Amino acid sequence: MLKLTYMVLILATLPNVALGGPTNIRLGYEFAWGENIGWTNWRDANGGDEGVRVETTFLSGFIWAENVGWINVGDGSPVDGVRYANVDGLDSGVNIDDATGDLFGLAWGENIGWLNFDTRVALRAYGQQARLDFASGRFHGYVWAENAGWLNLDDATHFVACVPPPVIITWASMKEHDTGNWLAIPLDPHATNDVVAVESRADGIEVIDVTVRASAPFAVTDPVLAVDANNPGLTYPANLSPAVIDNGDDTWTVMLEWSPSLPDLKCYVIDLAGCIPDLVGDTDCMVRGVKGDVSGNGITDMGDVANLKNANEQSWHSTNWPQYDVTCNGGLIEMGDLVQSKTWGEQVPFPQASCP
Numbered sequence: 001m002l003k004l005t006y007m008v009l010i011l012a013t014l015p016n017v018a019l020g021g022p023t024n025i026r027l028g029y030e031f032a033w034g035e036n037i038g039w040t041n042w043r044d045a046n047g048g049d050e051g052v053r054v055e056t057t058f059l060s061g062f063i064w065a066e067n068v069g070w071i072n073v074g075d076g077s078p079v080d081g082v083r084y085a086n087v088d089g090l091d092s093g094v095n096i097d098d099a100t101g102d103l104f105g106l107a108w109g110e111n112i113g114w115l116n117f118d119t120r121v122a123l124r125a126y127g128q129q130a131r132l133d134f135a136s137g138r139f140h141g142y143v144w145a146e147n148a149g150w151l152n153l154d155d156a157t158h159f160v161a162c163v164p165p166p167v168i169i170t171w172a173s174m175k176e177h178d179t180g181n182w183l184a185i186p187l188d189p190h191a192t193n194d195v196v197a198v199e200s201r202a203d204g205i206e207v208i209d210v211t212v213r214a215s216a217p218f219a220v221t222d223p224v225l226a227v228d229a230n231n232p233g234l235t236y237p238a239n240l241s242p243a244v245i246d247n248g249d250d251t252w253t254v255m256l257e258w259s260p261s262l263p264d265l266k267c268y269v270i271d272l273a274g275c276i277p278d279l280v281g282d283t284d285c286m287v288r289g290v291k292g293d294v295s296g297n298g299i300t301d302m303g304d305v306a307n308l309k310n311a312n313e314q315s316w317h318s319t320n321w322p323q324y325d326v327t328c329n330g331g332l333i334e335m336g337d338l339v340q341s342k343t344w345g346e347q348v349p350f351p352q353a354s355c356p
Contacts, residue, residue: 023051023061029138029161036149037112040065042160054132054162056278057082059094063107068148071115073107096132098280103130103141115145128154134281135213137164166214167281168272169251173199174207175322178330183322184209189285196267196286196355198296200304200323202340204289205262208238208270210254212279217252219244222275224256229267229286229355236262264289267355288353292341294324299352300345308338 023043030043030051042052045062052061052073060076074093078084084093086105094117095105104118119142123129130141130153138161143151153160172184187197187208199205205226212218220242228234238256245253254272262268271284292300294307311324311333318325318333326337326344 023048023053024163025052025054026137026161026163029159031158032139032151032153032160033155033158034065034148034151037065037068040071040151045070054096054165056165056280057096057098058084058105059096065109068109068111071107071109074105096280099282101132101134101281103132109145109148112145112148115143115148115151117143119144134164134167135169137162163215164213165278165280166212166218166276167279168210168283169213170211171285172209173197173205173287174209175201175328177318177322177325177328181330183318183325185323187285187287189282191286193355194298196288198288198290198293198298198323198353200291200293200296201326202291202328203261204264204291205268205287206258208256208287210256210272211247212252212254212276213250214252215250217244217246218276220254220272220275221277224270224272224275226258226262226268226270229269262289264291265353267353286355288355290353292326292344294326294341296323298354300341302345304345305338305342308333308341312338
């Protein structure tokens with residue numbers, strides 16, 4: 001294998017374009033190998049001021065290839081402000097699917113013509129389409145250039161990586177069970193319909209914790225809304241200035257609170273898109289509020305009473321089964337939880353919440 005050597009950059013004659021800012025490619029992770037053009041450097045154009053920059057939905061800046069010159073991945077100003085249209089050279093560049101990380105669109109090489117970053121049709125079946133892994137910030141897969149062959153982003157040793165953008169890794173509905181003992185009901189951001197998680201405990205949905213992986217501190221900039229999934233005109237803003245807690249491992253917990261708690265017997269969509277700068281990936285999650293529905297099927301009925309009776313007889317503990325501790329007393333699941341669930345179920349005939 002050829003040994004990686006330092007690339008000498010020519011800084012004098014970059015095209016005059018409006019870039020989004022200096023590169024955010026990580027030092028030491030800037031090189032990718034082209035089968036017919038050799039090493040490419042994604043970071044050091046004009047001392048880093050015009051190197052590749054990874055934005056939420058597109059790339060901007062320049063790659064330098066010692067053997068073929070400059071490659072322009074985009075000017076940082078797509079016409080619609082979101083993605084390059086790639087219908088002509090005036091609005092061309094490389095885009096990022098902010099849900100999957102897949103790359104698509106075109107880059108222009110001054111001596112090799114167009115490079116096609118959209119290799120999904122050809123390579124997705126093999127897991128080798130050009131893409132960005134949001135969690136690590138590194139690129140994977142292969143890019144195709146008609147006049148230069150494959151550009152390899154998938155090498156295990158020499159690869160391109162950026163400072164990763166913020167991405168959500170977990171959601172949970174939180175309750176305090178006895179003093180200081182906060183317990184979570186995990187939420188699945190991919191769930192829909194009848195498998196959306198249920199907050200079954202007293203006072204309904206009050207606190208949603210969102211764990212975000214991010215390389216730097218951030219603030220929640222816009223009001224966060226809980227939107228009635230079945231009536232989007234009904235919105236419930238979370239308390240302003242939610243706490244953002246540093247967990248010490250490049251993850252942060254955003255604590256969203258509603259005072260008073262969200263109305264029960266509803267399905268909600270909570271979306272942080274636009275609320276955390278540069279957030280990528282899956283930004284929303286659904287949750288249902290149905291007090292007493294320990295089975296999580298969206299209905300408080302005698303089946304929940306039977307489940308609570310069994311939990312009491314089996315000495316289940318709230319630490320492992322927080323959704324069963326409907327009174328939030330902590331400790332073992334008690335008959336009081338059963339009575340409370342039965343009471344809530346009798347207040348409204350078959351109280352339920354469904355999600356679209």
